[in-house]
Amino acid sequence: MKELAMTDQGDPLARIADALERLAPPAAPTDWTAFPAYVWDRHGGRGIDRLDAPPLPLLRGIDRQKELVTGNITRLACGYAAHDMLLWGARGMGKSALIRGAVLAAQAARPGSIALVQADTEALAALSALFADLARQERSFLVFIDDLGFEEQDTLSPRHLRSWLQGGVEARPANIRLAVTSNRRAIVARDASEQNDPLNPRDVVDDRLALADRFGLSIGFHNCDQPAYLAIIAGYAEEFGLEWEEAEALEWARRRGARSGRTAWQYITELAGRAGKAL
Template sequence: MTDQGDPLARIAAALERLTPPPAPAIDWLAHPAYVWDGGGARAVEKIYAPALDLLQGIDQQKDVVTANVTRLAAGHAAHDMLLWGSRGMGKSALLRASIVAAQTLHPGRIALVQVAQDAMAGIAGLFATLGRIDRRFFVFIDDLGFEDGDGGGPRLLRSWLEGGVEARPGNVRLAVTSNRRAIVPRHASEQDDPLNPRDAVDDRLALADRFGLSIGFHNCNQDDYLAIIAGYAAHFGLTWEQADALEWSRRRGQRSGRVAWQYVTELAGRAGKAI
């Protein structure tokens, strides 16, 4: 009878053949952006963002954000940023566009790393990795908000921003977008608490105060809404009518950069164009 060898060795060899090869290590110098899922990262080959000059109605915010991102890319002192305020007014679009512009000015020197809120617990490991890379990074948490009773998330964020043993390294800055300046919910009853009535409010606002830049975005007025549409329409060679654009916003119950972009997409579809 032929000797088949050690059965355990044969089983181990078969399992090894079935196991997929390990994923290649991420090159943190090669790509413009990455996504962190809490346990690892994947590279993003292109950042999709509008050109900065197409972002209308947020000129002051644009100046502040682009200047700060460019400073970090150049290796200068830069702030963590909280971009807060109205939905659809270009908070995340402005950050992506600013990163793209800084990468054009300083090729290879800065990248964006997006982290989902449910992966925040793994950011300490991400920081440890990025701190060893000779490159600047903006770690981006989009649409951040904490539920009532969530004390751990805000404490982690405060620790990363300032003074904690796992604070982000010097080549990394945080950029957070939120619909609320305080990030965590606030209630009128906090003002009526007979025991230290300001403590709860101060604790929530202290989180926003940890960011060097806290930049508000507010609902656009009619003129800004129409200017946004005009800029996109001119860029893509689309014709449009003011009354039609205003009716589009009325049907959606708001005016914002997002609603303007949706209208431009509708215009392109009517014209049989891709944008």
């Protein structure tokens, strides 16, 4: 009988876990006015003391993209109408760096007017909770989702995001806009059989672009050519007082199989290390 009574009490480890969860203090509310940037996941928001971004003049080879992004973020910081943004295309061409740099520039021009909130892709279903918090603030927010992609079997996350971009019953607060980076314009993955469906090819294309078309600004980034790559390196080298050689810079890119802003920065890091300098 004694053994039976102990069994009826359930799993001891589960009871201990439940007790600890009840004893744990609730998470402190996030102060959405205190920091220039935040990280937000399913556990809540966490302030970041310093927003790290390269100065906008150092982001070369993407002049048109820079103009569109900075202009849109400036409008948001001023409280004017602004677009949701999809930055898509080649890896390493400064999509996320441009977002951070443009927010930093807007903060310098209008202190306290705007904050960047980087949202975890695993928490898309809970965007409504984030938006509810941010809507009560006297401040603008750019919610940033970096390198977005969905698993083939994930159908809920794209729907949540589409609903918030346009078409949902609950209106999105005017002080919040979304910025998303992705390697492809058609963010939602499809398997090969659907892409090659001979019965409804138009439906397949429309479905693939259903999410992308909800962004007011869809901005493409492309692999840079050799002159642009060298110009990026020249700009960084001048900024940090580094000596460099064109032939070595080109060889650096060849060994990595790509010319991009990221490759250029890696070369600059190598030069700074050799010279005993910090970046």
